[in-house]
Amino acid sequence: MKTLLRVRKGDSDRPGRIPQPQPLSPARAAANAVGRAAERLYRMPVLPVEIRPGIATLADLPELLPDPSLLIVLQGPGDQIGMMALGFETVTALIEVQALGRITGRPAERRRLTRSDAAICVDFVNALMSELGTEMAAVDGFGPIHGYRYATHLDDPRPLMLMLEDRPYRSLSFDLRFGGAETRDGRILIAVPHKPDARPALPQPAARAAAPAGSAPQPEAAQVQTLARAMAEAPVEVVGILCRRTMTLGELRALVPGKLMALPRVTLAEARLETPDGQLLATGKLGEAEGCHALRLHDAAGTVAPPRLDPASPSVAPPPADLADNDPFRAAPEAEVVAVRGLGA
Numbered sequence: 001m002k003t004l005l006r007v008r009k010g011d012s013d014r015p016g017r018i019p020q021p022q023p024l025s026p027a028r029a030a031a032n033a034v035g036r037a038a039e040r041l042y043r044m045p046v047l048p049v050e051i052r053p054g055i056a057t058l059a060d061l062p063e064l065l066p067d068p069s070l071l072i073v074l075q076g077p078g079d080q081i082g083m084m085a086l087g088f089e090t091v092t093a094l095i096e097v098q099a100l101g102r103i104t105g106r107p108a109e110r111r112r113l114t115r116s117d118a119a120i121c122v123d124f125v126n127a128l129m130s131e132l133g134t135e136m137a138a139v140d141g142f143g144p145i146h147g148y149r150y151a152t153h154l155d156d157p158r159p160l161m162l163m164l165e166d167r168p169y170r171s172l173s174f175d176l177r178f179g180g181a182e183t184r185d186g187r188i189l190i191a192v193p194h195k196p197d198a199r200p201a202l203p204q205p206a207a208r209a210a211a212p213a214g215s216a217p218q219p220e221a222a223q224v225q226t227l228a229r230a231m232a233e234a235p236v237e238v239v240g241i242l243c244r245r246t247m248t249l250g251e252l253r254a255l256v257p258g259k260l261m262a263l264p265r266v267t268l269a270e271a272r273l274e275t276p277d278g279q280l281l282a283t284g285k286l287g288e289a290e291g292c293h294a295l296r297l298h299d300a301a302g303t304v305a306p307p308r309l310d311p312a313s314p315s316v317a318p319p320p321a322d323l324a325d326n327d328p329f330r331a332a333p334e335a336e337v338v339a340v341r342g343l344g345a
Helices: 002-013 026-042 088-099 115-138 157-163 205-209 227-232 249-253 334-344
Strands: 046-056 069-075 081-087 149-154 169-179 183-193 239-241 271-274 280-289 292-297
Touching (some): 081 115
Antiparallel strands (some): 069 081
């Protein structure tokens, strides 16, 4: 009994063992990166359901893509090219948080993802790749993933297979849950060229928290993004209209290649800039700039509308008088008409 008590007393006098930090895994580093990117941009909570790091070949990438997905080409250091695929629900969540400030659980109607959707997601793509480059620098054996940014988006995955080199790729497949009270489950796939031997000297993620003692915390440089900035970069189609002409169905059916069509006589200063739906945006003068047709827009405040000219196409002139009235040239007295008839007889 005395021996047992002596042993316990000796154990209590020994200093406690300090727990050793666990090495950062690729999945944990990727979860930190996507959560920090969403929080920094939109104050949006993101729960990583599952993150699967791996190595894929060029032939494997089409099978890993979410369906449907927004395909994004990533430009890396030098001539390195990678790719990112945002699932439909992920794109919907990014649009909702920028337009509404929150995530809704309403089912989204499936549609084709366009260049406008890509413009809305650019900030998130760049923020995620920046955070991944910093986080993955602390992961042993994963290889560099820093320096990649948004380059363009593709409507079809087939050109992507021609743009990427036939080599091994480091892949990260994210299954995420966006939102707080209402959530939306989405997927993200990232693939970049694999270089296991090269590792840049980047600061560790813990270095962000290092600050002089007693200094006040610095506010975040990036503010919450809104939909206005992204939509300002979305492409808009406009149409230049020089003139319009009304045609009959017969004239329309008579049009054949090589046939000359008469146009109304207009001035080049009356050109119109319209939307495809016909909404007038501005007026201007048709000209040329750098070998291309161009419009010099008028000042809306000081523009005086030029007089309209008559159309050059042939038209039927209206009759000079009402045909129902008596023609003065044919209104001869009845007696003269009878006399003429008598002489003729």
